[in-house]
Amino acid sequence: MSQLGDRIENATIALSEIVVVRRRAVIVAFLLVTAVFAGGMTMVTTESDATDSFTQDVPAQNALDAVEEEFEAPFAPDDESTQLVQTGTNVLSRTDLLANLRVLERVDEREELRMASANGPATLVAQQLDPSATTPTEQQRAIRTATDTELRAAIRAANEGPRFDSLVSDDFNPNEASASASVTVITHDVPQGFSDGDLQTVQTTIETMAADEPADIRAFGSGIINAETGQIIGDSLALVMPIVAVLLLGFLIIAYRDPIDLALGLSALVMTLIWTFGFLGFSGIPFTQQQISTPVLLLAVGVDFGIHIINRYREETVTGLEAVPSMRIATRQLMIAFVIVTATAVFGFGANALSDLPPIRNLGIISAVGIVFTFLIFGLFLPAAKLEVDRLRERFGVPEFNSEPIASEESSLGRLLSVFATAGDRAPILLVIVILLFGGGMAAYGTGVDTSFSQEDFLPPEEEPAYVQYVPEPFAPGEYTVSSTLDILEDRFATNQDESITIYVEGPMERDDALEGLVRPNDDPPETLALGDENRVRAESIVTVIRDRADRDPAFAALVARNDRDGDGIPDRNLDRVYSALLSSPSGDRAERYLTEDRRSTQVVYSVEPDAEQGVVTAQSQEFATEFRYTATATGSIVVFDAISGIIFDSAIQGLLLSLLLTAVFLMIVYGVLESKPLLGIVNVFPILVSVASLVGTMRLLGLALNALTATLLSIGVGLGIAYSVHITARFVDEYDRRGDALDAIRTTLTGTGGALLGSMLTTSLGTGALALAITPVLGNFGLLMGLSVAYSFIISVVALPPALILWDRASGAEARAMAALRS
Structure with a gap:
């Protein structure tokens, strides 16, 4: 080992000694920091304008903003307008026209709703009947007193105007004076400084008023979209987090099998969330839909760290070793592995921080910071708390329920995992070639995966999944109207909602x-x-x-x-x-x-x-x-969303390559400095390459695209999945140095560390996979793929590392013999 390696080893020993010897000071320090971050949690804000946050600084969006600012749109209202979307058998009937005007009357009476004007079929028809009818009350009187013949004539006359046809559905029949849907645009006179939150309050109030009418009238606008998007964040957390908590609790019970150890593990998880959300509040980064995945990821990684530290500690205590020496061995051996896992996870999560899209960039920052917090809490606080609690337990005579490690060489699980060591020893070259061919095939197939970006990704489906109706209060999600309203506008106003592009010409x-x-x-x-x-x-x-x-x-x-x-x-x-x-x-x-x-x-x-x-x-x-x-720029939602799709793809590839490069270089340096075995860094990365390729191929197979959230999976998969490879390799190196036999070291590694990895894989994959139950498609797909990514990382690490390590051992031995022959 080099001098630098000696220094790192000594620093690790010193840190372990602090945790073991000064455990009370460590516990108090962490509790004080937790109290500080708890104050930051009160400062957390949410951002519900999902698509706008992705379009910032996109050139096509800048051109579209200029168009929307300089020109009055023919159909869509501006940000200070509310649409009343009405549907029915005939929205141009006297009854439905009056219902529409009653809503306008109630809105006009409320000064805080700031209605400046209203333009819709009801107002236009009323003014055809009585040009002096300028208020909703007067317009109701004009329609109420008109004969059926006069009303039909007024509708036909209104249709001669420039706006009427854009405010009624495509099935409008001027002869019958009928239509199945209409749009009324309420324009608001807003003061300077009127915020998105103020508009949201106005539109949700109008939505409540419209719901009181017997006719099918609903309010729609950017404020409604933002309100429901914000509601989705809360509903998704309320639905997913209890499921994640139950799954994690179940596996923690199985892994720890001791209520006091379970309480310690849960306390560390809660501290991790407090620190992360406290940082979120202090940093001013808003909490978005994409970040719902962050607490789930951190909980999963925290469970992984917790299982490893407790399981490794138990491996020593069952031999009869005292608590302090056992924890000293566990922390010294795992500290390096934890640092490596944390660094590689930071590379994987943090690679997204270089994205050109603010939401993906913020997700990368929060995830990277959160994983560092996870390391500190589970690597330093949990061992100290475990020792102190065990001391108190012994002092007060509290019995231990089960202190056996998860797996051993004699257990059924241990024997099952050792099969991969035997297979890797018998045909290592063949196995490595087969794994490489499989990974290459999946990567080639995955090159056809789609990239997409659309507003619908962030909205709940029009029809909620069947399981939602069985969710009890208070976890049951609320009602949503945005998706169904968008469908009405797209289906019934196709003439006004045709797919289009805009050429913005300056000259x-x-x-x-x-x-x-x-x-x-x-x-x-x-x-x-x-x-x-x-x-x-x-x-x-x-x-x-x-x-x-x-x-x-x-x-x-x-x-x-x-x-x-x-x-x-x-x-x-x-x-x-x-x-x-x-x-x-x-x-x-x-x-x-x-x-x-x-x-x-x-x-x-x-x-x-x-x-x-x-x-x-x-x-x-x-x-x-x-x-x-003259100077012309192509823009419109198609162009903007395609530009974002391109940025998403570039971010995914950039994040993947950067995380792989940094991880490989870092691991080669670490193993070179600490163990004089730099090639182990390449061996470490081998399984994760195959697992990422498998994930991309699976995405195409399932018809899932790289979108605003799943694009982050490639680099996150590296950061989260490399942990399995690192833990196996780190334990292998330790056993190899003690035993001198690669097969024996691999077998011991898989039966010991492999059992803990299996437990953490199950908790992580099922915990993150619970996001598949989220209401929004973007989160559901992310959860499904995240669960698969973790499972792939574990399985491929267990299968691919034994033959790769055997080949590394043989290559190292051949190199050593060749060097010895040269020296002789």
Whole structure:
């Protein structure tokens, strides 16, 4: 061992002595720190705006923000608006129109709801009947007193306006004056400093008012989405954490088989959560849906550490050794392994901290910090507390219930695990080749895994899983409406909700050739924008508004004709006059959706082929934007979400490669310094490579994509899964140095440490797998894959390490003999 290795060994011995000899001081120090972090827990905030947190600083989103800021959207309201979505047999019936207006009346009466105006079928029809009816009360009177004939005539007249068709469902029948759904947009007059939380309060209050009506009316908007997303966080924790707690408790009972040891283990787990959430509060990082996985991961790792320290301690005490010497041996042997596991876990979890997406970056930071806390509590506090409790137990004559280690060479579990040692010794080369081929095949298959990002990932499904109805109070989740409302908007307002991309054009729009430059690229559109049999684009722009107005207004048509030198219907001179006439006409509101007030930018909205892939649409629309005369940027939800999907994929690969590289280099240095065996670092990484490949292949096999949360699994899988390989290798090295025989060392390792690893694997995989019961799909998929990842890591470590270590021993022996021959 080198001098540096000696120093590390001495430092480990000194730390173990502090834990063993000054255990009371250690316990008091940790309790004081816990009290400090408990204060930080009160400062934890939540962030429920799931998708917005991912889109920060994405160029396509910046362009979309500019579009939404500069132009009035044709259908979706801005952030200071609330939608009333009404469904029924006929929402244009007198009864349903009056129900809609009653909700508006109640909203208007509440000053704190800040209703500035309302625009919907009910208000438009009422004003057709009585143009002076400007309040919901007056509008109710206009509809209530109208005859059936007058009401139908008013609906048909309202349909002639520019907005009515966007506020009723696609099945609107003007002859029958009927539709199955409608949208009413309430605009709020908000003061400066009006926050998202204030809007959420306003919209949830309106939601309660709408629910009081016998008609099917529901409020919808960003505040409602944020409220339900925040509710999902609480409901998911309330549903998952008790299940995790029961599973962990069950396995801890089996692993410890002693109520006092069980209480110690649970206390350490609680301290880990207090420290982590306290740090979350002090750091100001908000708690999001993605971070629901963090306490589950930390609990799983804490259980792993706890089982190892208690089990290793018991292995010594059952031989008759006293408590203090037994804990000294256990801590000295496990401390290095714990440090290695913690460092590699930090590499794996912390690799996500380099992501360009803030939620993934925050998840990486919190997970990395939490795993360090876990090491400190279980590596230092738990051994000290165990010794002190055992001293008190002996002093007061409290009996021990069961102090046997989980497995031994004579146990059935020990004999089962030793089979892998025998198999690895008999055909190591064959086994390693088979494992490599399996891992390579899974990796090749997994290259076809999809990457996705969508708002639906963060929302509960429209129909909750069947098991939810059996969940008792107070763990039962609440009711959610966002998903079903989105389905209504997508299904019944398809004309207004067509998949589309927006080309945001910046340039002098009063130049003579400005409008010609907007339509010229349409002559050769990409295939995803070429619709119908004629492969023509379906575009909405300021040119569309000009043409539509010219068709309805002869005077305006004459103005366009006088300024259209080439006769194609698009004016190419005196555009300032054309714009002024258009904006002062009844089509002015519609024109403002496509042309800014300073006439320096415009937007062109293109419908997209419905079955086109997101990535193809994005690539083609970005190429298409280069065909415009002025600076043009392709944007829209398709482009933004595809950009985020790309960042998610890059983050996953970057995190995986970084965590593997750092882990491999670190392990080679550690084993080189401590044991003069650097190649053991490579042997350590071998199983985790195969397990990660298996995980990616499984994702594709199950049809699961790399999304906002599952993308973190690759590096987290390295950080969490490497623990099994490290514990086996660390114990092997210790036994190998004492015995000098690789097979004997592997057999002892698997029957001793292997039993503890099996216990921790079961608790970790089932504990993290409990997230599969979460309400949101993104968390459910993460839990399922996390459980599989841990199981793969254990199984492949137990199967792959014995032949790999046997080959390492043979290679080391051959090298030693060759060096001896050279020296002789």
